[in-house]
Amino acid sequence: MSTAKKRKCHFSDDYTKEWSFIKRGRTNEEAMCSICNCFISISHGGKGDVKHHISTTNHKTKFMTVSTARPISGFMIKENTQEEVLIAAAELTTAYKVVKHHQSFKSLDCTVKLNSTMYPDSKVAAKQSTARTKATAIVTNILAPHSVNETVKKIQEVSFYGIGTDASNHKAEKMFPLLVQYFTETDGIQQKLLKFDSLKNETSETISNYCINSLRELQISLDKLIAFCGDNANTNFGGLNRHGQNNVFKRMKEELGKSLEGIGCPAHILHNTVSSAAEILSVDVEVIVLKIFHYFSIYTVRTERLKEFCSFIDINYQTLLSHSKTRWLSLMPAVERILKLWIPLKDFFDAEERPPKIISDFFRNPVSEIYFLFLLSNLSLFERNVRSVEKNKISIIEIKNILDETQKQLLERKADKFIGMQTKIELNKLKRENPTPETGILISKFEEETVLFYNTAIDYLKKWSVSFNKYEIFNWMTLTEIPEWAKIEDTILYLTEHGVEILGDRCYEEYTYLKTFLESERASEEWKSKKSLEEKWMYFLNKTENPERKCQMLKLCQYLFAIPAHNATVERVFSLMTAQWTDERNSLLPKTVESILQCQINYNMTCIEFYHYVKGNIALLKKVKSSEKYNMPSTSSANS
Missing domain, CATH: 3.30.420.10 (Ribonuclease H-like superfamily/Ribonuclease H)
Structure with a gap:
């Protein structure tokens, strides 16, 4: 003889309609009595378990206390009323707030009770029941x-x-x-x-x-x-x-x-550009940064000794930073921190009995600091451009222009033999104070490697930017100047080859209106405040109420701005x-x-x-x- 497994009972909203003080519990198999502030298991008896709880002496006593203190109607949620709307909106927003601010769903078990206690005069707070289970279901x-x-x-x-x-x-x-x-x-x-x-x-x-x-x-x-x-x-x-x-x-x-x-x-391209260029330098900056960080990271005694060296020469100690290869430009703040603590770090490792050889050799090398300063100067250039690339709302043509500008800046640095002013100061100081043949060889090697650094960076960036070159066809859409119709025609032809239909004759009519619009708006402060392509085109499209003056231009915008830029x-x-x-x-x-x-x-x-x-x-x-x-x-x- 087989025995069928009994199906568990689940909470029903009808319970709340019949008894206003009965609400959903932590799970579907529980109910909560807001008068007794307790949970009732309903998995076996369902509505019968609720009735049994209501019939208990403890519940009846608390019910009498509550009903004499305030009308029981205060526990009721009237359907289709403004109060019901406010409670529902509060429950939705409470759930949203938890995810918006990375909070714990479990904390809501406390929050719901706490709100009704702290705000006893608020009907919304008293009747809201967004605890953990309900909030998770809402989200x-x-x-x-x-x-x-x-x-x-x-x-x-x-x-x-x-x-x-x-x-x-x-x-x-x-x-x-x-x-x-x-x-x-x-x-x-x-x-x-x-x-x-x-x-x-x-x-x-x-x-x-x-x-x-x-x-x-x-x-x-x-x-x-x-x-x-x-x-x-x-x-x-x-x-x-x-x-x-x-x-x-x-x-x-x-x-x-x-x-x-x-x-x-493109952000990865810029990361890899400077990473590839740095690999040709004699000083492996990444290895040195990680070695120094790990030497102090978990050793309190070493850190305290380093603080003493900082205090002796009146330099504020700052925690040394690590570096992640997956986010290569995390190297910049790590290099900057080592340079700020250069003298105390050098003195510290000179005083160590058995320091790691790679670190001691590094600090004994008279050009090590110069390599760090040179790389820092270039890291700052790449970090600025990466931040521009990673903006949330940016177009593919703006990305192309940033990559082109980065390449141009590298070419200019190479032509001017630019190594950074602080690097130049330290290099000249080294030439004056240590004019030995050995130092001369090291300096010559550094100067040769700076040229190789720029050559490597320029070649890598040029090679990996090729896939962005075709978006030059959209460059007129920057609206930095009044566009020429011939350039718009080229864009229409490009889209036609990609299976996108643009009505050329109608687009020309819209182009003539766009020219008139730009001629009248370019001098206005409102137009000048629009910095990005997106802002400029939104301004034009929203100012132009007649659809016949913008429908094809809107289609061009929807194509360009649908391309994820990064x-x-x-x-x-x-x-x-x-x-x-x-x-x-x-x-x-x-x-x-x-x-x-x-x-x-x-x-x-x-x-x-x-x-x-x-x-x-x-x-x-x-x-x-x-x-x-x-x-x-x-x-x-x-x-x-």
Whole structure:
């Protein structure tokens, strides 16, 4: 005789309608009595367990106390009232605040009770019940899907979009975000997170299928996809010349049956440019930085002795910094810190009994400091340009101009034999104070290597910037001067070759209006305040109310600004991922993390802005009151 396993009972919103003081507990199998401030297991008896609790002497006593202190109607949430709207909006915003500020879902178990205690005169605080389980359900099954649905609606309204992805490890899992970029005349360049999932491997087939299938699942038109962005790895583009057959870019073009704009990350190009150039220097700066850092990092006694050397010559001690090869320009602050502590560090290692030979040799070398100063001067140049490249809203043509400007600056430095003023001062000082043949040889070698440094950097940058050269065709769109029609014609021809239809005759009519507009606006302070391409074009498009004067120009903008200019947005997703998946919060499931990241990236609002947004959104307010939000998977993962 077989015994069937009894199905567990789950909480129903009908319980709250019948008894206002009965609310959902920490899980679907619990109810909470707000009068007794306790949880009731309903997994076996369901509504019967609630009735049993209400019949107990303890509950009846507390109920009498509460009812004499304040009317029991105060516990009631009246349907379809302003109070109900405010409570629902508060619950949505409370959940959003947790993910916006990287807070723990678990903390809400305390917050809900604390708010009702601290604000006893607030009906909203008393009746809000956004504890851990409910907040997780709101984020995972209401807010995150809503943000994706709104993004899909926006993509349906625009002519083009581009996508970007990359990989990052979380323990044994390979996590891949799928970001989409598009442009609207009201909101400008938009970057949204469609998915964040773990893949079984990093092969080109797996990644390309993930991108295409995700877009199909969301019913996003593949006809509008015009660009793919990733880092410069062979898996994505098949190498510098992009001749490979087994890479993501090639596979996606074959799957779509059309051409795509392929964008490798320009920030990585700049990183690798200075990294390659530094490798020809006799002093291995990276190794020295790491050796010095590790010599002090976990040794308090050594650090205290170094502080004494700093104090003796009246230099403020500052913690030595490490360097990450994956973010090569992290070297700049580490080099700068060593230079600030140069004298105490040199004296410290001179006094050490058995210092590492590589470090002691380094500080005994009279030109070591000069190498560090020279590299620091060039690192500052690259850091400025990388910061410009990694701006959140920037176009591919602005990226091309930054790469061109970097190459120009390197050529000028090489022509002028520029090594940095502080480097020059120290070099001249060394020539005066130590005019030995040995020092002369070292100085000559340094001067030869500075030329090789510039040659290497220029060659590398020129080689890897080739893929950006074709975007010169869009340079007239910078609007730094009134464009010529011939240049716009070239752009139209380029797009036609890529399967994009632009109505040339109508575009010409819009061009004549654009000329008139620019002639009248260029002198205005409002126009001068617009620094980026995006700002200038949004200004023109929003000022031009007649669609017949801008529809083709809008299409050109939507193509240009749909091309992701860099992969830094994906890197930001990984930074946000790391902020969520800490050692203290390691029980979050990938689905919950995906929902958190979608809320953080896709809404892009302050908590106050979000509150006003949801207060006017009837669909969201209705969903937060429904029990359906608990019926979807992965709502029990926020144990942190």
